[in-house]
Amino acid sequence: MGKKIYVPPIKSQGIKTKLVPWIKSVIPAPFNNTWIEPFMGTGVVAFNIVPKVTILCDTNPHLINFYKALQNKKVTPAIAKRFLQKEGELLLTKGEEHYYSIRERFNKEHNPLDFLFLNRSCFNGMIRFNRKGGFNVPFCRKPERFAQAYVTKIVNQLEYVFFLLQFNDFEFRCQDFNDTIALGKEGDIIYCDPPYIGRHTDYFNGWDDEKENELFHALNSTKASFILSTWHNNDYRKNDYIENLWAKFPILTRNHFYHVGGRVSNRNPMVEALITNYNAEPIEYEQERIEQLKLFEKIAEYKSEVLVE
Numbered sequence: 001m002g003k004k005i006y007v008p009p010i011k012s013q014g015i016k017t018k019l020v021p022w023i024k025s026v027i028p029a030p031f032n033n034t035w036i037e038p039f040m041g042t043g044v045v046a047f048n049i050v051p052k053v054t055i056l057c058d059t060n061p062h063l064i065n066f067y068k069a070l071q072n073k074k075v076t077p078a079i080a081k082r083f084l085q086k087e088g089e090l091l092l093t094k095g096e097e098h099y100y101s102i103r104e105r106f107n108k109e110h111n112p113l114d115f116l117f118l119n120r121s122c123f124n125g126m127i128r129f130n131r132k133g134g135f136n137v138p139f140c141r142k143p144e145r146f147a148q149a150y151v152t153k154i155v156n157q158l159e160y161v162f163f164l165l166q167f168n169d170f171e172f173r174c175q176d177f178n179d180t181i182a183l184g185k186e187g188d189i190i191y192c193d194p195p196y197i198g199r200h201t202d203y204f205n206g207w208d209d210e211k212e213n214e215l216f217h218a219l220n221s222t223k224a225s226f227i228l229s230t231w232h233n234n235d236y237r238k239n240d241y242i243e244n245l246w247a248k249f250p251i252l253t254r255n256h257f258y259h260v261g262g263r264v265s266n267r268n269p270m271v272e273a274l275i276t277n278y279n280a281e282p283i284e285y286e287q288e289r290i291e292q293l294k295l296f297e298k299i300a301e302y303k304s305e306v307l308v309e
Helices: 017-025 044-049 061-071 077-094 096-109 112-121 148-167 177-181 209-221 240-246 300-308
Strands: 004-006 034-037 053-058 169-174 189-192 225-234 251-259 267-276 289-291
Touching (some): 004 017, 017 267, 034 044, 034 177, 044 148, 053 061, 053 177, 061 112, 061 169, 077 096, 077 112, 077 148, 096 112, 112 148, 177 189, 177 209, 209 225, 209 240, 225 240, 240 267
Parallel strands (some): 004 289, 034 053, 034 189
Antiparallel strands (some): 225 267
């Protein structure tokens, strides 16, 4: 049985849960410097690798605020459980009317618990904002969404990350990816998981040709080592930026079934790419076991794994 891969509490399209062992396999060993992510998203890679020092950044302030609230104990698993139970009961009674009232409240007050509620009850687990910065994803049309088993699963996911943040060196920053990449020093690793160019645009500030080129120039200039996740091709087309921008670097590929967008036509086999500025030699790894944390599982059962990591 392979090592557990823990799923974080915030969902996102394109989450790298199943690709964590592959990404981990190309990290030079031993690695004792700083792990830096300009696009933290859900944080699934860092939360499973658990480097000694980690800087996680994003331009989406709501992601950063959520994980800072966990780190500062303003949000705890117990607080989240009570909140989801209460709001889940109201959702069951009022239906989508309650979802939209929470969405309106969140867009005014930016409460991290409201963000969690919306993330776990919106359509297709999307994180999308309009030009004014308002969360605008519609309801998933499942009023029974927060049944007890689902609440327990979310709370267990929160508990895992909550524990990591109390006992490990994590720093969260809301800033542009150029500023984050500039932090990298020789011996550090910058892991980049930007929005996939030409695939979707649900990034907080959008993603386009200009930003892809900015990212290339920033990574091309860094003294740190970098690992870039992107898409290579699918059955219908290829990522032209691989050839036009990234071909000078070593590129590893792997087949992966990737879910992007609400349309079935966007849910197809994808060839993923890892691009590095060093000669990565992937080590053999066991098949990953995605761990949702069984109901009522005690945190003590995985404390030792986290501390040994």
